[in-house]
Amino acid sequence: MKKHEHIVKKVQSGSIAEELGIEPGDRLLEIDGNVIEDIFDYQFYVEAEELVVLVEKPDGEQWEMEIEKEADEGLGIEFEEGLMDEYHSCHNKCIFCFIDQMPPGMRETLYFKDDDSRLSFLQGNYITLTNMSDKDVERIVRYRLEPINISFQTTNPELRCKMLHNRFAGEALKKVDILYQGGIEMNGQIVLCKGVNDGEELERSIRDLTGYLPMLKSVSVVPVGLTKYREGLYPMTPFTKEDAREVIRVIHKWQEKVYKEYGTHFIHAGDEWYLLAEMEVPQEESYDGYLQLENGVGMLRLLFDEFEEAFGKLTGDDRVEELSVATAKLAYPYVDRMARQMQEKYPGLKIHTYCIRNDFFGERITVSGLITGQDLMAQLKDQELGERLLIPCNMLKMDEDIFLDDFTLDEVADTLQVPINIVKSSGQDFVNAILGIDTRRNRDKQNVKDRRIESV
Numbered sequence: 001m002k003k004h005e006h007i008v009k010k011v012q013s014g015s016i017a018e019e020l021g022i023e024p025g026d027r028l029l030e031i032d033g034n035v036i037e038d039i040f041d042y043q044f045y046v047e048a049e050e051l052v053v054l055v056e057k058p059d060g061e062q063w064e065m066e067i068e069k070e071a072d073e074g075l076g077i078e079f080e081e082g083l084m085d086e087y088h089s090c091h092n093k094c095i096f097c098f099i100d101q102m103p104p105g106m107r108e109t110l111y112f113k114d115d116d117s118r119l120s121f122l123q124g125n126y127i128t129l130t131n132m133s134d135k136d137v138e139r140i141v142r143y144r145l146e147p148i149n150i151s152f153q154t155t156n157p158e159l160r161c162k163m164l165h166n167r168f169a170g171e172a173l174k175k176v177d178i179l180y181q182g183g184i185e186m187n188g189q190i191v192l193c194k195g196v197n198d199g200e201e202l203e204r205s206i207r208d209l210t211g212y213l214p215m216l217k218s219v220s221v222v223p224v225g226l227t228k229y230r231e232g233l234y235p236m237t238p239f240t241k242e243d244a245r246e247v248i249r250v251i252h253k254w255q256e257k258v259y260k261e262y263g264t265h266f267i268h269a270g271d272e273w274y275l276l277a278e279m280e281v282p283q284e285e286s287y288d289g290y291l292q293l294e295n296g297v298g299m300l301r302l303l304f305d306e307f308e309e310a311f312g313k314l315t316g317d318d319r320v321e322e323l324s325v326a327t328a329k330l331a332y333p334y335v336d337r338m339a340r341q342m343q344e345k346y347p348g349l350k351i352h353t354y355c356i357r358n359d360f361f362g363e364r365i366t367v368s369g370l371i372t373g374q375d376l377m378a379q380l381k382d383q384e385l386g387e388r389l390l391i392p393c394n395m396l397k398m399d400e401d402i403f404l405d406d407f408t409l410d411e412v413a414d415t416l417q418v419p420i421n422i423v424k425s426s427g428q429d430f431v432n433a434i435l436g437i438d439t440r441r442n443r444d445k446q447n448v449k450d451r452r453i454e455s456v
Helices: 016-020 039-045 117-123 134-143 157-164 171-181 200-212 241-262 271-277 299-311 332-345 373-380 409-416 427-435
Strands: 006-011 027-031 050-056 062-068 077-079 148-151 186-192 216-223 267-269 321-328 349-356 389-392 420-423
Touching: 006 016, 016 062, 027 039, 039 134, 134 171, 157 171, 171 186, 186 200, 200 216, 200 241, 216 241, 216 271, 241 267, 241 271, 267 271, 271 299, 299 332, 299 427, 321 332, 321 373, 332 349, 332 427, 349 373, 373 409, 409 420, 420 427
Parallel strands: 148 186, 186 216, 216 267, 321 349, 321 389, 389 420
Antiparallel strands: 006 027, 006 077, 027 050, 050 062
């Protein structure tokens, strides 16, 4: 598709577009005389209460339509390209990149590295700012595209160039100043690599980033994910229990300092640090409303608190059933704890809980979102599974019942000879799934607390 050639894919029933005779296959040319570059331009211009839309029919005839509507009312058009433009790929060669650590032979889409500010706004993706032009930054400020999620790694310009393997990576940090001065809300991320950006460098980064408060709402610190496919890549050493405790100490120290001044904890440790440190995750109030949930911060606390709330409403009964639950190492202690509590209230339940080791990517990968069908089959084939097996929804592709290694849900169920129920994200969903109340997979877009990428 040519640049700025926006083909209508679908027209919503009862919408303004349908009333005007706009149909799939039509091309949007202009709004109020402005050429539409991408979805940001489109969303900005359609907010007007009065606008003129220029559309070209497949036969070349052009229709100019004057529209009066409510300010928050859309036209009801979906386009062939979700961003109305090509996706911007990453130009960096980060020393910690997970995609570089994936085995060959997986489906092509898994190898695409995005670094697109529009996906940061629309889907919460983290961007490095290195392939953003001044025009891109100006549009973010002009259109109020917030929050923008930024992958900082470090505030040391020279070190950032090294970590991203991009000589412009340090200079790109100046774009944060423009966003800050423009009043754009941001969230940040630091992928911590042992001996690279930890220790004094981490202290420096946190200190520098506090200077962007209150527009920088939160920053997460997550450990680098190391798979077994690192041949030829930058040498990385895994963090130890003692390392994790030191990272947590530093973060808690800064939380206390920032909270006194701003009333927010600001800097947060990913759940994996607490697993590695063999420490309990913090209480809900430490997470400031779970701003970093999709980045693996607070997922376990939220899951368990939701479970406790749902569990407290149960009265128990005499049902009898044997079933099983499988999850990854990160969530396993909490899932097992919840299962044991369910058995206490429902003595007739026999629940087997299994911690699935990630043999596909390597044992250091502990999230359930990266568990494959082949690991499930290999590790559960001789186990007691009962009448049904429960697995978390994030093991599967968002819009299809397929695992990362392209095994289908049906193939895994047939191999294990057991029906598999998909458990949605919340603690209430876990209770429902155990009791067989609702085990259907919800494919709808959910609120932020349910959009748990690579979650438990």
